[in-house]
Amino acid sequence: MANVELEFRSNVGDSDPQSRGILIIGQVPNLTRVPWAQLKGKLQPRVTEEMWQTALSTLSPNPTDNCPLYLNFATVAALPSRVSRHNSPSAAQFLTRLVRNCLPGGAHRCIVMICERTEVFASACGIARAFPLFTRRSSASKRTEKRIVPVEFILVGQNNGPLEVTTLECLANTVDGVRLAARIVDTPCNEMNTDHFIEEIKTVAKQLRIVPEIIRGEQLKERRFGGLYGVGKAAVHPPALVVLSHTPEGATQTIAWVGKGIVYDTGGLSIKGKTTMPGMKRDCGGAAAVLGAFKVAVKQGFKDNLHAVFCLAENAVGPNATRPDDIHELYSGKTVEINNTDAEGRLVLADGVAYACKDLGADIILDMATLTGAQGIATGKYHAAILTNNEDWESACVKAGRNCGDLVHPLVYCPELHYSEFTSAVADMKNSVADRDNAQSSCAGLFIAAHIGFDWNGVWLHVDMASPVHAGERATGYGVALLLALFGRASDDPLLKMVSPLGANADSQEYMERDPKRRRLV
Secondary structure (H helix, E strand, O other): OOOEEEEEEOOOOOOOOOOOEEEEEEEHHHHHHOOHHHHHHHHOOOOOHHHHHHHHHHOOOOOOEEEEEEOOOEEEEEEOOOOOOOOOOOOHHHHHHHHHHHOOOOOOEEEEEEEEHHHHHHHHHHHHOOOOOOOOOHHHHHOOOOEEEEEEEEEEOOOOOOOOHHHHHHHHHHHHHHHHHHHHHHOOOOOOOHHHHHHHHHHHHHHHOOOOEEEEOHHHHHOOOHHHHHHHOOOOOOOEEEEEEEOOOOOOOEEEEEEEEEEEEOOOOOOOOOOOOOOHHHHHHHHHHHHHHHHHHHHOOEOOEEEEEEEEEEEOOOOOOOOOOOEEEOOOOOEEEOOOOOOOHHHHHHHHHHHHHHOOOOOEEEEEEOOOOHHHHHHOOOOEEEEEOOHHHHHHHHHHHHHHOOOEEEOOOOHHHHHHHHOOOOOOEEOOOOOOOOOHHHHHHHHHHOOOOOOOOOEEEEEEOOOOOEEOOEEOOOOHHHHHHHOHHHEOOHHHHHHOOOOHHHHOHHHHHHOOOOOOOO
């Protein structure tokens, strides 16, 4: 899959399935609505209309199903016909599995996706997750040629014309962002340390003609980024705060995306065990998602000020490692007593959000992180957890998740009950809770919020995606689609606007005059 390039086309063209394998996917009601005339050129002469209708009649998804149409060269696969209210109507998670399991092999194959227009964005992202880029299998080095897999969307329901060129371009850029994030997360630390991650950021910056700001190593200590410096100072490759800024003319608000980029997490001196440490290369998933989304957002015409803040460090063990009982002063000016060096993500993010607030003047700050193992217990493997000081944005985030396939579910936001978990006798706070049975994921997010202040009048969102960052042993690129959908109203792109959950009146003249600063809030 690493040498596969997805190519979105308005029509993949006609071909004998024996020459070019084909996978047709959709919900059964949608599959039955497509006229045979629209499909026959892709299936004949191997598959007749009678065979097609017979195959459709045998499909009984529970939750999915598939039926070979001609040997292993042509297959039709069915998604769940109905999903619950907390799932995406696109059933994107099932779509990824069907593509992995049912796509014909060989150098020449294509995918035909049958869905409604509102499900196109999520479906494209679901397909992308079936094609990870990173591999170090020796056999892969022998296959250097790129294999193109064309993808066509046949739309049913309202507004069912062919996809516009601008939509196809948006899908291609989005899929590139999702696969970029997944590749970074899949790459082990010996190939993706903080130096390598900075190079990834520089590559994106060069493509976008942006000059990154980099604060690194001892500079962090000098500028009082005590959280980020304290976490990464024991590693061979020094920690860094890297910022990419997009500041278009006419912007009316400033948005900051802050990503946790722990390239490897041993736990520090509060070291992880042999069963819990493997997989900690994924602890940079938040920063990877921010990078992928920022690249797409700027390419698609983001109309507001957008800053991507990357908090990069390796939580290593060494003579210079932070000890439990050490006290660090963070960029917010608050002091933190360390009682668990394995609660490091909140320390680097606390510096990141404080910088976004103090130096970037952000109106909206979203931090994204693989923050807590408790997230998987609270909201599961497929739904990230959202914690925010704004109820409207909480609802918007959940809707955006359903629209794009990166599912989200709210956590309890109640600092007056939970923040006392961090009480310290000698500092402003500790970095880990006193009672691990008391809303761990909520508390971890509140630690971050404390460094911009619970009385801050901007919008703060925290996305904990520790579990959905991967499916099995592969990264999912989670977060790219969510950020693009949630902030779609700030884009010039029609597709991103369509998947945005924010109100249809958000661009009306009356609404903007009444609240020009926050016109894209719900």
